[in-house]
Amino acid sequence: MTETTSSAGNDDVFEYLLRLGDDRLVLGHRLSEWCGHGPILEEDIALANISLDLIGQATLYLGLAGETEGKGRDADSLAYFREGVEFRNLQLVELPKGDFAFTIARQFLFDVFSLHHLEQLQRSANKELAGIASKGYKEVRYHIRHSSEWLQRLGDGTTESHNRAQKALDELWRFTGEMFAGDDVDKQLGAAGVAPDLDEIQTKWRAMVSDVIQRATLSIPSDTFMMAGGRSGRHTEHLGHMLSEMQIVARSHPGAAW
Amino acid sequence: MADANNGETQWPLWEIFAQEGEGAPHEHVGSLHAPDAELALQNARDVYARRGSIVSLWVVPSVAITASPSDEAGPFFEPGADKVYRHPQFYKIPRGIKGF
Amino acid sequence: MQQEAEKSPDETALNERFEARIAAGETIEPKDWMPERYRHQLVRMMSQHAHSEIVGMLPEGNWITRAPSLKRKMSLIAKVQDEAGHGLYIYCGTETLGVDRAELVDQLLSGKAKYSSIFNYPTLTWADMGTIGWFVDGAAIVNQTVLAKASYGPYARAMIRICKEENFHKKQGYEIIATLASGTPAQKAMAQDAVNRWWWPSLMMFGPSDADSPNTAELIRWRVKRKTNDELRQRFVDLTVPQAQAVGLTLPDPALRYNDETQHWDFGPIDWDEFWAVVKGNGPCNRERLQARRDAHENGAWVREAAEAYAAKHQRAQASSAA
Numbered sequence: 001m002t003e004t005t006s007s008a009g010n011d012d013v014f015e016y017l018l019r020l021g022d023d024r025l026v027l028g029h030r031l032s033e034w035c036g037h038g039p040i041l042e043e044d045i046a047l048a049n050i051s052l053d054l055i056g057q058a059t060l061y062l063g064l065a066g067e068t069e070g071k072g073r074d075a076d077s078l079a080y081f082r083e084g085v086e087f088r089n090l091q092l093v094e095l096p097k098g099d100f101a102f103t104i105a106r107q108f109l110f111d112v113f114s115l116h117h118l119e120q121l122q123r124s125a126n127k128e129l130a131g132i133a134s135k136g137y138k139e140v141r142y143h144i145r146h147s148s149e150w151l152q153r154l155g156d157g158t159t160e161s162h163n164r165a166q167k168a169l170d171e172l173w174r175f176t177g178e179m180f181a182g183d184d185v186d187k188q189l190g191a192a193g194v195a196p197d198l199d200e201i202q203t204k205w206r207a208m209v210s211d212v213i214q215r216a217t218l219s220i221p222s223d224t225f226m227m228a229g230g231r232s233g234r235h236t237e238h239l240g241h242m243l244s245e246m247q248i249v250a251r252s253h254p255g256a257a258w
Numbered sequence: 259m260a261d262a263n264n265g266e267t268q269w270p271l272w273e274i275f276a277q278e279g280e281g282a283p284h285e286h287v288g289s290l291h292a293p294d295a296e297l298a299l300q301n302a303r304d305v306y307a308r309r310g311s312i313v314s315l316w317v318v319p320s321v322a323i324t325a326s327p328s329d330e331a332g333p334f335f336e337p338g339a340d341k342v343y344r345h346p347q348f349y350k351i352p353r354g355i356k357g358f
Numbered sequence: 359m360q361q362e363a364e365k366s367p368d369e370t371a372l373n374e375r376f377e378a379r380i381a382a383g384e385t386i387e388p389k390d391w392m393p394e395r396y397r398h399q400l401v402r403m404m405s406q407h408a409h410s411e412i413v414g415m416l417p418e419g420n421w422i423t424r425a426p427s428l429k430r431k432m433s434l435i436a437k438v439q440d441e442a443g444h445g446l447y448i449y450c451g452t453e454t455l456g457v458d459r460a461e462l463v464d465q466l467l468s469g470k471a472k473y474s475s476i477f478n479y480p481t482l483t484w485a486d487m488g489t490i491g492w493f494v495d496g497a498a499i500v501n502q503t504v505l506a507k508a509s510y511g512p513y514a515r516a517m518i519r520i521c522k523e524e525n526f527h528k529k530q531g532y533e534i535i536a537t538l539a540s541g542t543p544a545q546k547a548m549a550q551d552a553v554n555r556w557w558w559p560s561l562m563m564f565g566p567s568d569a570d571s572p573n574t575a576e577l578i579r580w581r582v583k584r585k586t587n588d589e590l591r592q593r594f595v596d597l598t599v600p601q602a603q604a605v606g607l608t609l610p611d612p613a614l615r616y617n618d619e620t621q622h623w624d625f626g627p628i629d630w631d632e633f634w635a636v637v638k639g640n641g642p643c644n645r646e647r648l649q650a651r652r653d654a655h656e657n658g659a660w661v662r663e664a665a666e667a668y669a670a671k672h673q674r675a676q677a678s679s680a681a
Contacts, residue, residue, distance in 0.1 A: 029423065032431070035438050036419035037650065039658025040269070041412070041446050042290055042301040048439035049304045052432055059428045076427045100661045142303075149296055156671065157664025164660070249426040249484050256542050258426040258484075258534070268460035269666065271453065288519070289450040291459065293665035294672070305443055309523070328389035 021061030022089035028054030080250035101164035108147035120196035155216025177226025388454035409473035411445035451512035478641030485552035491531015509581035
């Protein structure tokens with residue numbers, strides 16, 4: 001471990017890694033639900049690729065989380081043997097996949113956040129974390145190309161696609177505040193040079209999101225009440241259902257290897 | 259915005275050329291459907307480059323390709339085969355010269 | 359199918375030249391002259407193959423969200439994704455014969471086209487993911503290795519690419535089964551149960567027995583197929599029996615025994631009534647599989663239209679700004 005992590009406190013780093021890992025695990029899982037059901041074969045393949053990238057990233061973050069915690073838990077035990085209230089992902093990523101417009105709009109909003117977040121996280125004082133972020137950053141640069149190009153096609157396509165895309169943005173908007181809410185963990189790790197400043201990321205996020213939404217001939221939803229709670233384990237009702245499906249086999253055979 | 263065809267649309271076909279490693283030629287690897295060049299490129303990445311090793315991709319609308327006539331492959335290509343003077347073996351070098 | 363009763367002298371000559379090329383082992387390319395019947399047989403066979411890949415995504419896709427470890431989850435997604443890719447390669451190969459993918463997809467969704475009967479069986483436990491990789495992909499590899507030498511260039515090339523990618527499918531399946539077989543008693547029982555359910559349907563994958571396979575002789579003469587259904591089935595059995603023994607699982611066939619004389623594994627009779635019932639649409643999941651594909655197609659229509667409308671608009675915009 002680097003010196004900075006010890007001064008930042010292992011508990012905070014563990015917590016932070018769970019957030020990074022859980023966002024990607026849950027979103028990757030939601031994307032994988034499209035596999036075999038996409039609007040066209042080429043898109044089945046694209047969504048599966050993004051899902052694989054995200055679950056791959058999650059595996060690395062959760063693996064490092066387990067090491068940081070030092071209680072013998074690995075990525076699998078963290079993914080499969082935690083309750084919903086122990087998950088630290090944004091509520092945004094746990095919402096059911098919806099239609100293709102919902103999936104693309106959600107992906108886009110998250111990708112922009114992830115892009116700017118990881119861009120800075122590559123310089124984290126926690127070197128292992130920085131390494132994982134740097135691998136993820138490359139992948140997210142492609143993800144954002146996919147989601148932003150698609151958002152433009154849906155927004156500026158047909159009346160139906162425009163309406164669906166706008167509706168998706170309107171529904172999702174209240175889940176975006178949580179990305180930048182920040183708490184003590186962010187503050188502590190920010191001071192230790194482990195985590196980036198969320199205000200700065202929010203400014204960049206806002207600029208890029210506005211730009212693409214405008215090009216997509218869609219409008220930015222008016223700021224509304226923002227949901228929060230995922231970071232502290234208070235989720236929507238959807239996460240429990242998702243996890244009960246995801247964890248069923250692993251939990252039915254405790255101690256088994258797969 | 260009226261849609262031209264009632265759900266029975268078919269995106270145009272694109273031919274994909276991939277370069278496997280720097281300096282290698284772009285070779286035809288297959289085709290796919292995409293509505294425009296940008297998505298053709300993205301789809302090509304996922305369909306034909308998802309196992310790594312590809313460093314560059316070209317996407318070309320299939321309709322843009324003009325092929326040589328297959329029924330006349332004989333007259334079209336065979337005349338090239340008997341132009342011995344195009345090949346270096348045709349020419350003699352005086353004895354005694356090494357490493358020409 | 360057109361009657362080829364009265365061939366013009368020209369066509370007779372072309373036909374002779376075609377047969378000579380086939381006999382010489384040459385590769386037929388899309389723009390080459392070919393008998394209508396050859397084209398027809400290829401479209402039928404290749405589209406069935408492509409449809410099988412696409413419908414084949416569903417039984418395994420069914421377990422992606424429940425895969426018991428992150429590694430298994432990723433392998434399974436990658437595998438199902440490959441199946442989409444393989445369907446796509448073969449559809450593109452079929453398109454070189456002058457049939458649009460949209461038309462082929464319509465034939466699948468309307469129930470007119472066939473696909474491999476194996477995908478009409480349900481996936482009931484996680485062990486099915488192992489068994490499908492081991493048996494179904496194993497059977498597919500036996501088939502496809504031979505098809506990679508097919509006389510039609512685009513089909514053969516698609517097969518070469520597919521064979522390269524498919525090897526991991528069988529290996530990951532066998533690894534799952536081997537892990538379960540050496541795991542807890544419940545895991546081992548799960549593996550044995552899956553093997554019992556998938557063994558016979560896997561043998562049926564090779565299609566009807568040679569005596570009842572009307573197309574085989576012609577396809578072999580044209581070097582589209584290089585081995586008969588029964589030959590391929592035997593090869594699969596010979597390969598698989600020792601693999602089952604190696605992981606301590608049994609195959610559900612009391613008649614299975616090694617024949618020293620033929621040096622092959624003899625096996626019991628296949629229940630062809632079951633096979634034909636499934637082919638005719640009465641398998642356990644025929645309706646569900648087709649409905650899932652129809653839903654995906656119908657729910658995706660507005661997406662495909664949107665991208666097309668966007669492309670048209672922006673092409674116009676580009677054209678007018680260039681003018």
